[in-house]
Amino acid sequence: MDFATKAIHVGQDADPATGATIVPIYQTTTYTQAAPGEHRGFDYSRSINPTRLALERCLASLENAAYGLCFASGMAATAATLNLLAAGDHVVVGDDLYGGTFRLFDKVLTRYGLRFTYVDAADPQAVAAALTEATKLVWLETPTNPLMKLSDIAAVAAVCKPRGVRLAVDNTFATPFLQNPLDLGADLVVHSTTKYIGGHSDALGGFVATNDEGLYQTIKFHQNSVGGVPGPFDCFLTLRGVKTLALRMREHERNARAVAAFLEGRADVERVYYPGLPSHPQHELAKRQMRGFGGMLSFVPSGGAGRAQAIASATRIFSLAESLGGVESLICHPASMTHASIPKEVREARGVSDALLRLSVGIESATDLITDLEHALS
Numbered sequence: 001m002d003f004a005t006k007a008i009h010v011g012q013d014a015d016p017a018t019g020a021t022i023v024p025i026y027q028t029t030t031y032t033q034a035a036p037g038e039h040r041g042f043d044y045s046r047s048i049n050p051t052r053l054a055l056e057r058c059l060a061s062l063e064n065a066a067y068g069l070c071f072a073s074g075m076a077a078t079a080a081t082l083n084l085l086a087a088g089d090h091v092v093v094g095d096d097l098y099g100g101t102f103r104l105f106d107k108v109l110t111r112y113g114l115r116f117t118y119v120d121a122a123d124p125q126a127v128a129a130a131l132t133e134a135t136k137l138v139w140l141e142t143p144t145n146p147l148m149k150l151s152d153i154a155a156v157a158a159v160c161k162p163r164g165v166r167l168a169v170d171n172t173f174a175t176p177f178l179q180n181p182l183d184l185g186a187d188l189v190v191h192s193t194t195k196y197i198g199g200h201s202d203a204l205g206g207f208v209a210t211n212d213e214g215l216y217q218t219i220k221f222h223q224n225s226v227g228g229v230p231g232p233f234d235c236f237l238t239l240r241g242v243k244t245l246a247l248r249m250r251e252h253e254r255n256a257r258a259v260a261a262f263l264e265g266r267a268d269v270e271r272v273y274y275p276g277l278p279s280h281p282q283h284e285l286a287k288r289q290m291r292g293f294g295g296m297l298s299f300v301p302s303g304g305a306g307r308a309q310a311i312a313s314a315t316r317i318f319s320l321a322e323s324l325g326g327v328e329s330l331i332c333h334p335a336s337m338t339h340a341s342i343p344k345e346v347r348e349a350r351g352v353s354d355a356l357l358r359l360s361v362g363i364e365s366a367t368d369l370i371t372d373l374e375h376a377l378s
C-alpha cells in the first residue's frame with residue numbers, strides 16, 4: 001500500500017460495534033468485563049484505548065514499523081524512549097536540537113544519572129569519536145531544529161550497530177512522508193505529532209516506532225507505568241490530521257521552496273538555511289536521504305538581533321508563535337522562544353544566534369506569504 005492510502009486506511013477499519021466509517025472517540029476510561037479478567041482486549045484506557053490503538057497502527061505503518069506507541073506530547077515520547085536507559089548510561093546527542101529536548105536531557109535526566117555528550121552529528125566520525133563503553137544510545141534530529149542541519153542516518157547507524165549502541169531519530173521536521181529512519185538503519189523513530197502529523201495546531205501528541213519487539217515491550221511497559229498517554233479526543237484529531245499529511249507536505253514544500261528562493265535573493269538577508277537550496281551544505285545528502293525538503297527554514301537577516309526581532313513582530317500572515325507544522329505559517333525567534341532553555345553561550349557556540357529567525361511555512365498562497373515577508377523585511 002502506498003503512503004497516502006495507508007494514512008487514510010491502516011488501523012481504521014469500520015467500527016466493529018456499529019459500522020461507523022470513521023474511528024470513534026472512545027471516551028471511556030474502563031471496559032465492562034464478562035467475568036473477572038475476561039474482556040475483549042481492552043481493560044483500562046491508560047493501558048489501551050481503541051482510538052489510540054487506531055492511531056498507533058496507522059502511524060507505525062507510515063514509518064514502515066512493526067510497532068508504534070502514542071504519547072501525550074513529543075516530550076512524553078522522548079522521555080519514554082530515554083526510559084530504556086539506566087543510571088550510568090551515556091548518550092551521544094546531535095548538538096543542534098529542540099530546546100525542550102535539551103532541557104529534558106540536561107536538567108532532568110542528568111539528575112537520574114544519565115550522561116550526555118553533544119557532538120556535531122553532521123559528521124558521523126564525530127559521533128563515533130564520542131562513543132564510550134557506557135554509550136547506549138545516539139539521539140539525532142535530522143533536519144535539526146532550528147539550523148536545518150542533516151545527519152547521514154545510514155552512516156551513523158553503521159557506526160552504532162557494531163558497538164551495540166541504539167540509534168533514535170526525532171523525525172518531526174521531515175515527517176514519515178519525506179523520510180523513514182528505520183529503513184535507513186535507525187532502531188527507534190520519535191515524533192512530536194503536535195506538528196506536521198496532526199497538522200492543524202490543535203492537538204498535542206507524541207509517537208515512538210520501532211521494529212524491535214524487545215524495545216517495543218520495554219517502552220510499552222513504561223507507557224503504562226508512567227502514564228503519559230494521549231486522550232481519545234486528541235488521538236481522533238491527530239488521526240483526522242494524518243489523513244491529509246501527504247497533500248499538506250507537498251504544499252508546505254512548494255511554498256517553502258518559493259520563500260527560501262525569495263529570501264536568498266534579498267541583499268538584506270545574510271543567510272538562509274533550507275536543505276532544498278543548492279547552497280545548503282548538505283543538499284546532496286538531503287536529495288539522497290529524503291523524498292523532499294519539507295516546510296521548515298531559518299534565516300539570518302542583516303542588521304543583527306534588533307532587526308530580527310522587528311521583523312518577527314511585523315509580519316501579518318506569519319503568526320509570531322512557538323510550534324510548527326500546522327497549515328498556518330508561523331515565525332519564531334528561537335533565541336527567545338523555542339530555544340530559550342539553552343544557555344546563551346551554549347546556543348551561540350552551536351550557531352543559534354540572537355539574529356536567527358525560523359519559519360514554519362504553511363499552506364496559504366505563496367504570493368501572500370512572500371508579500372508579507374517583503375513588507376516585514378522593509
Ligand SMILES: Cc1ncc(COP(=O)(O)O)c(C=O)c1O
Nearest residue numbers: 073074075098145172192194205
Ligand atoms: C523536533 C522536536 N521534537 C520534539 C518536540 C517536542 O514536542 P511536543 O511539543 O509535542 O512535546 C518539538 C517541539 O517543538 C520539536 O520541535
